[in-house]
Structures are given as structure tokens and as C-alpha cells.
Amino acid sequence: MSHQPYEELIFEDEVLPAEKTRFLQAHLEDCLRCRELSDAWHGARLGLMDPEVSEPTHGFVTRWQARQAERRRQAARSQVSWVLSLALLGSGFLAWPIALEVYSLLEAPAAVGSAVIREILSLGLACRLAGQFMRALLVEATAQLPVTAWLGIGLALLGFVLAWALSLYRFAFQPVE
Amino acid sequence: MKVVEGTSEAVWIERARQGDDGAFANLVGAYQAPVYNLCFRLLGDGYEAEDAAQETFLKAYKNLSRYDPDRPFVNWLLKIASNHSIDRLRRRGTRPVTDLEEAEHLPDTSAGPEAALALEERRRRIWRTLRKLSPKDRTLIVLRYWYDYTYEDMAAALSLSSGAVKSRLHRARMTLAQEWREREGVPVRLGGTQDEPSAV
Structure with a gap:
């Protein structure tokens, strides 16, 4: 059987409507492969939710201006x-x-x-x-x-x-x- | 319209187009964080991210006449940054980069040391997982989950069709899930196995 429709529901970023959630849950109860995929994806997704924003060190603009002058x-x-x-x-x-x-x-x-x-x-x-x-x-x-x-x-x-x-x-x- | 230091972004862009270096420097100051952050997420190395971000702004200034004012300026910058980073990743090939992996961040202990360690571990793990993706797929994931890009925005940023973005994202998520699982020591099954006892 094709798991594609279930994979798409597992990977869906928006909240699923109740009907689709039931449809997916029913499949997950029977399908070990999709259940493992769903668990793994939710774990990875949590890692992707990291809100930390990396910022350059102080003086980025000055360094850019120096680089620009050097290029010229x-x-x-x-x-x-x-x-x-x-x-x-x-x-x-x-x-x-x-x-x-x-x-x-x-x-x-x-x-x-x-x-x-x-x-x-x-x-x-x-x-x-x-x-x-x-x-x-x-x-x-x-x-x-x-x-x-x-x-x-x-x-x-x-x-x-x-x-x-x-x-x-x-x-x-x-x-x- | 974004306001940069009390002046409309469009005004700075117009002045920069006329050769006003100071005006473009204001734009660099305003957008250094998102551009650097994207480069860092893609390259995983502080020095390389700094260099890539600097080059992004140089390219943007040089090609400012090509910028379409009807589109958000930051998206245009991020498009240049992502393409530049993809080129770097391709040139880099298999050369290992360990900055993100080797605890560049100091753990944020505001939520308690255990939570901070767990967060740090998750960061390293997602970075190792992201490294398994191709440069373009990695860029799609970063733009989608850290920059909230729509499919259309991603397609425009990477010069792909919407269909290609969807299929690439699907493949990238599948790879991420598999890698995530494998790092737990349990590989995800690729074949269909219904009615087997759960491993979790």
C-alpha cells in the first residue's frame, strides 16, 4: 500500500482538521512504519523550533564598510x-x-x-x-x-x-x- | 514598509541606488541579523557565516539596480544569502565543519541547567541531522522552519517551481525524520509494515 497520503499528513505544518486527524490516527494505530516516522518527525520538528537567533559580533557594519572600501x-x-x-x-x-x-x-x-x-x-x-x-x-x-x-x-x-x-x-x- | 532608524526603507534603498554608501550601511545594520542567522544555519560555522553575510551585502549593493521594489527587501537579501551559502556548501563538499556541533553556544541556563543541556543537545542533534541534507534541501528546511517562508517564497528564493519545492521538502523531511530516528539508535523502516508490534 502507498503511505504517501499519510506521510503528507504527518509532515503537514498546519494543524490538521479533526476528520484528517482521525483518519491519520486510525492508520498510525495499524502501521508501525508510519508511527515511527511520525514520532521521529515530531522529534526533529521540535529541534527545528529552536527560536535562537544567531547574530554577528559587534561591528559588522564597520567591517562591511572596510571590505567595501578594500574591494573598491x-x-x-x-x-x-x-x-x-x-x-x-x-x-x-x-x-x-x-x-x-x-x-x-x-x-x-x-x-x-x-x-x-x-x-x-x-x-x-x-x-x-x-x-x-x-x-x-x-x-x-x-x-x-x-x-x-x-x-x-x-x-x-x-x-x-x-x-x-x-x-x-x-x-x-x-x-x- | 519597514522603517530603518526613523527613515523609510525605500528612502535608504533609493539613496543607496544613487551611490550613497551611508544609506546602504543603514540597511546593512538593519538586516545583518537575519542574513547572518541564515548563513549560520546553513553553513554552521561562525567565521564562514560572517564572511558569507558580508559577501551577501556586497553583492546586494552591487546589484541593487536589479532589486524589484514591489517585493520585500529582506526576502531579496535572503535569496542572495541562501544562494551564496548553497554555492559555498557545494564548494566545501565533504569538508567537515564542527562549530555548531562543538557547542559554539553557551547553554542558556535561565530555564534550569537540565533544560539548557537538553536544548543544547537538541541543537547539536538537529545540526548533525541537517548536515545530511543536500545544500538546497537544507536551505528549504531552514527557510521554512526558521523564516516561516511560504512555498511560493521558497520557490522564488531558490528559483524552483512550487512542485519542486513540495517534493524536495517532502524528501528533506523524510531524511530528517530518518536521521533523527537513527540518532536514537533505531532506524525508520522504509518498507510498509502494518500490524507489527510497535518499537516505541
Whole structure:
């Protein structure tokens, strides 16, 4: 026979109606298995009625706040690591063609000196040309632009620099929420 | 609506959602006991329960945007706590934990030393019995008998169907009864044996 309906009555948490109680009692008188189950369950149920509430030790909130702050620091550190790793990776990609160039130069050591001198000379020439160009531009711009325009340009440049610095700071150090 | 230190819980939640750490700290203070108690009941170890409760609040704060204000906040917290504790129990596997078993509580002698000892013995025995259950079944029993959860609440907390909750609870109660009986030295019969003389 199936004991399932009686087990459900034994495990019922609410008080049983009189009719169901009689029905169960009649079965328990005849069925040793269900009687043992009923006794055991009532014993276990008493153990489950323990009203004691365990509480954390004093200072739980403070410890939580400390843990929260530590997690934020960890997140910030991780963020900085990612930024540096990406920057290194990008630098690596950029450095690759340069490294190839240097390698090819080193394969012919005699050419290295002349190549370096040639590069320095061309760089100096480029700097000189750029300086002349900037000077001419400034002379021309000074003649054309009023002082207030210069002030505006200066302020705008300063604004850009500040915005750039702030963006870098936020990206690198502000914790991830 | 629960009132936390004179301010409505909803206000603290809203402030915490906007990033106010202090507001969430108030919620931690208000709900530390039920969350810790659940973790302790499930894990049976004071240090692990503290850690699990702390992690529960960290997770809750991080995922506060997912909280549905139409449901009780404490239930949402207990859902996170129970799932976190279940994960811990699964990771722990068979590693023994003896805090509850090894008389972490000082016996309450207000009802007399004999009654206190009996209560303590019953606590240890129920803990040993609970350890025989799977993490999810243990959680169901704890939520049902210590937190008065309904079947629907348990189903929502553990992402189970109501039918699964009922069948799991039935199985868990059966295991508890058998273990309880076996700790008395008499195993519960599993087969149907009618008309036999009673063993009790």
C-alpha cells in the first residue's frame, strides 16, 4: 500500500482538521512504519523550533564598510593594470616596425653611423624649417588677431589640457561601480 | 514598509541606488541579523557565516539596480544569502565543519541547567541531522522552519517551481525524520509494515 497520503499528513505544518486527524490516527494505530516516522518527525520538528537567533559580533557594519572600501581599491588597481597593459600592448605594436628598422641597420654596421648622422641632420633641418614657419605664422597672426583672441585661444588650450588630464585620471583611478 | 532608524526603507534603498554608501550601511545594520542567522544555519560555522553575510551585502549593493521594489527587501537579501551559502556548501563538499556541533553556544541556563543541556543537545542533534541534507534541501528546511517562508517564497528564493519545492521538502523531511530516528539508535523502516508490534 502507498503511505504517501499519510506521510503528507504527518509532515503537514498546519494543524490538521479533526476528520484528517482521525483518519491519520486510525492508520498510525495499524502501521508501525508510519508511527515511527511520525514520532521521529515530531522529534526533529521540535529541534527545528529552536527560536535562537544567531547574530554577528559587534561591528559588522564597520567591517562591511572596510571590505567595501578594500574591494573598491582592488577594482581601481585592476583598472590601472588594464590601462597600463593596453598601453604597453599598443606601444609594442608601434615599436615593432621601429625594431625591424633598427635590426636592418644593425645588419650593416658601417651604414649605422652615416644613417644616424643623416637622421640627425634631417631632423635638425626639419626643426629649423618648422621654427621658421612658426615664427612667420606668429608674426602674421600677431598682426591679424587681437589680444582677446589670443587670450581665448590660450584659455581653450588650457581647457583641453585640463579635460584630457581629468579624463585620464577618471579612467585610471575612479573605481568601477 | 519597514522603517530603518526613523527613515523609510525605500528612502535608504533609493539613496543607496544613487551611490550613497551611508544609506546602504543603514540597511546593512538593519538586516545583518537575519542574513547572518541564515548563513549560520546553513553553513554552521561562525567565521564562514560572517564572511558569507558580508559577501551577501556586497553583492546586494552591487546589484541593487536589479532589486524589484514591489517585493520585500529582506526576502531579496535572503535569496542572495541562501544562494551564496548553497554555492559555498557545494564548494566545501565533504569538508567537515564542527562549530555548531562543538557547542559554539553557551547553554542558556535561565530555564534550569537540565533544560539548557537538553536544548543544547537538541541543537547539536538537529545540526548533525541537517548536515545530511543536500545544500538546497537544507536551505528549504531552514527557510521554512526558521523564516516561516511560504512555498511560493521558497520557490522564488531558490528559483524552483512550487512542485519542486513540495517534493524536495517532502524528501528533506523524510531524511530528517530518518536521521533523527537513527540518532536514537533505531532506524525508520522504509518498507510498509502494518500490524507489527510497535518499537516505541
